[in-house]
Amino acid sequence: MVNIPFHKARLKAVSRAERAFDKRLISFRKDLIAYVFSEMSAGLIMEGNSIADTSQNLIMINRLDRIVESYVRSNRGMNFLRSLVGDIDKVAEVNKKYYASVLGKKDIESTWRAASGYLKSYLGVGDRGEISEGSILMDSITSKQWMRQMKAAVVHGVENGLTLNEMKSEVEKAGERFDVQVKETLPNVFDKAENILGKQVAKEEEMHFAYYQGGIMKRTRDFCEERNNKLFHVSEIALFGTPDDPYGGYTNKSQGEFQGKTDPYDPFTDLGGYNCRHRLFYVSNELGFRLRPDLDPDDVTIPDNWVMAA
Numbered sequence: 001m002v003n004i005p006f007h008k009a010r011l012k013a014v015s016r017a018e019r020a021f022d023k024r025l026i027s028f029r030k031d032l033i034a035y036v037f038s039e040m041s042a043g044l045i046m047e048g049n050s051i052a053d054t055s056q057n058l059i060m061i062n063r064l065d066r067i068v069e070s071y072v073r074s075n076r077g078m079n080f081l082r083s084l085v086g087d088i089d090k091v092a093e094v095n096k097k098y099y100a101s102v103l104g105k106k107d108i109e110s111t112w113r114a115a116s117g118y119l120k121s122y123l124g125v126g127d128r129g130e131i132s133e134g135s136i137l138m139d140s141i142t143s144k145q146w147m148r149q150m151k152a153a154v155v156h157g158v159e160n161g162l163t164l165n166e167m168k169s170e171v172e173k174a175g176e177r178f179d180v181q182v183k184e185t186l187p188n189v190f191d192k193a194e195n196i197l198g199k200q201v202a203k204e205e206e207m208h209f210a211y212y213q214g215g216i217m218k219r220t221r222d223f224c225e226e227r228n229n230k231l232f233h234v235s236e237i238a239l240f241g242t243p244d245d246p247y248g249g250y251t252n253k254s255q256g257e258f259q260g261k262t263d264p265y266d267p268f269t270d271l272g273g274y275n276c277r278h279r280l281f282y283v284s285n286e287l288g289f290r291l292r293p294d295l296d297p298d299d300v301t302i303p304d305n306w307v308m309a310a
């Protein structure tokens with residue numbers, strides 16, 4: 001890959017944001033579980049040091065939903081989400097510098113407004129920073145899937161007469177599912193943010209080439225391995241996940257199927273599909289055509305929507 005200013009800065013910004021987010025997620029979850037446990041244990045009937053095996057105690061599990069709900073929807077929950085938006089904003093700032101530099105423009109404000117607006121609507125963040133109901137951000141902490149394990153831990157504690165301390169450690173263990181839920185609801189959110197911003201900037205500024213970047217690791221899919229570090233024209237990217245794509249890495253080429261493909265699939269923002277860590281690094285058309293002499297500028301077509309019809 002040619003030397004592109006802010007390329008390293010973008011990679012660094014994403015890993016820094018990931019580390020900050022991971023730390024905050026763990027501490028948010030620990031506080032949440034501590035709150036849940038103290039609210040719940042205050043209502044438990046004890047028999048000496050053990051939790052009594054009574055139906056009243058079992059009914060406690062029905063209160064858990066409300067206890068959790070009140071916490072995640074409190075300021076603490078909203079502050080947690082706002083901090084995440086702050087991390088994403090930091091990544092976006094570096095992206096903005098990258099695009100200004102690659103485009104050789106001082107002012108990309110109007111383009112940037114359009115791109116940021118698109119990202120905000122993807123995340124569900126309103127004009128005043130409010131987080132909307134039903135958005136992936138809100139769902140990441142308000143979904144209740146993770147609570148199945150916690151309820152099971154409580155039932156187990158009641159039915160087996162555990163001590164409060166024993167139950168506490170089981171509930172804490174089960175609470176780790178919360179992190180999994182948040183991450184599954186917001187898969188690689190920083191990579192995704194970069195790809196969403198990039199797609200919009202590139203559309204607005206008519207940048208028609210992008211590097212498929214992110215490296216190759218042990219679990220990298222064939223689809224990504226085939227494309228990693230290659231420079232593509234947008235008309236080629238638009239064919240990813242379709243039978244017309246001349247590149248490989250498919251499990252069923254005639255259907256455009258590859259392992260991990262999302263549904264719906266947008267090659268510009270989903271790239272290699274679920275859990276894909278790759279990102280598109282757009283470069284100027286001038287550089288693009290220089291590095292891809294096999295493409296004729298008079299002969300390439302720009303896809304309408306940059307999304308192929310299904």
Ligand SMILES: [Zn+2]
Binds near residue numbers: 221224273275278
């Ligand atoms: Zn990938």
